[in-house]
Amino acid sequence: MDLENKTIWITGASSGIGLELCRQLAGKGARIVLSARRRDALIEIAESLPGGMGRHWVVPLDLADADKLVDAVQSQLPEIGAVHVLINNAGISQRSLFIDTDLAVYRQLMEVNYLGSVAMTKALLPGMIAQHQGMIVCISSVAGKIGSKLRSGYSGSKFAVVGFMDCLRAETAQQGIHCLTVCPGSIQTNIAINALNESGEAQNKNDDSIINGMPVETCVKGIVKAMINNRDEVVVGKGISAIAPTIKRFFPGVFNRISAKMEYR
Template sequence: MSKSLAGNVVWITGASSGIGEAVAKSFARRGALLVLSARREAELERVRDGLVNATEHLILPLDLVDSEAMPAAVQAVRERFGRLDLMIHNGGISQRSLVADTALAVDRRIMEVNFFGTVALTKAVLPWMREQGGGRFVVITSLVGELPTPLRSVYSASKHALHGFFESLRAEEFDSGIRVTLVMPGFVRTQVSVNALTADGSAQGTMDDAQQSAMPAEECAERLLKAVQRGRDQVIIAGREKAGIYLKRWSPALYRRLIRNMKVT
């Protein structure tokens, strides 16, 4: 992948809104050729219409729960562009519910979308990247991938799982030229809390206070892009909440005591 990004083929899941949409705009401005995936085709069309060189980008509707659709999706990208430089895993759903109240079906759905869907698409893409001599997976996890908080038990678990999976992949495929960038955003101003699943599987429907005053998605996207250009293995994109990483590392007992009563919405 060239640092200029011009002509690079970049596939983005969760591209219909939020961080995914902002990332699409940032990469398109640098001349990348994009594959835009999410469930809502009309929203993907809206995003594409707002991009630089709109007609050069491919809309590819995809539901991460449908693992059987992954090989055909990969083939469609291959037929259109012939190569894939960056696979940006951004699709996912969040959670706002207590462990004791949350239906197991909700836990399973979040894991299916956030973890197994990402794994299925990675396994569909991996042989192609190996064949072409390399590529990069950019995995947008979350700060809660290392800092679990109340109301996000299975969401946090799904992000922990992604870290474990892609750290293993990084080691296994290094000699194949395949690289991994783990991106850990903190609070970003998107609809993630509005769409977060509650205990019965319904959407929360309201935006968290922390989300209202959070970092704009556009700033997050620009920082992500720079991390990719620099070949970073991992990057934290967050405000003052990132201090929790150091607190948990150096004073875990204090962190655990504080997180019990900290406002996390």
């Protein structure tokens, strides 16, 4: 897809991968709709993009409130006009063992990472189908292709995103809609600091895997390239986090033995 002058709605635009997507896509001439919970952070970022607030929009949303999302998004469309691309990027991770973790943490992870993306897609896909063109991008994770310790709720929500996108791709292929699933490995963002512990609080510390992960600029270059080339699914990362899905696919027994021994942090 040619991204120039396209309107691209990005969730999780206030930090990490979403923030860098705003920068790189606005740099390619796209108009960005920035969503996340923190309005002030979104305004500051929008003002820093080429064309500032005169060219881009800020729409604060809480993805945990999926029931209200469709109306909240569609009420903005008369002002924004046609949306060509939706990037479901917002998400939260987890660092806690299943046996210790409250059920509420599982609900929160599913609501934000999965149901939030479904609701955003519900709001914007009908307009794309009416235009006979559009792109839905979901940022899943390598954790959406393989399981590892401390992430049972996160992985469940990200596997759900992969399955949702496979179905959506099949259902919309004849209607001019392209569906891209992105599975990042460990990327240098605040994801680990914001990851939920067993009682649903942010763990507030970084992990070595993230500190030594792929720089966010490199990751987003890979995502933008995948968008331009109309890819269906890509893994973006380095080291073990990038090759784990291939090991699991071709050597599942080996993968399961490694995974049982390792605490990937």
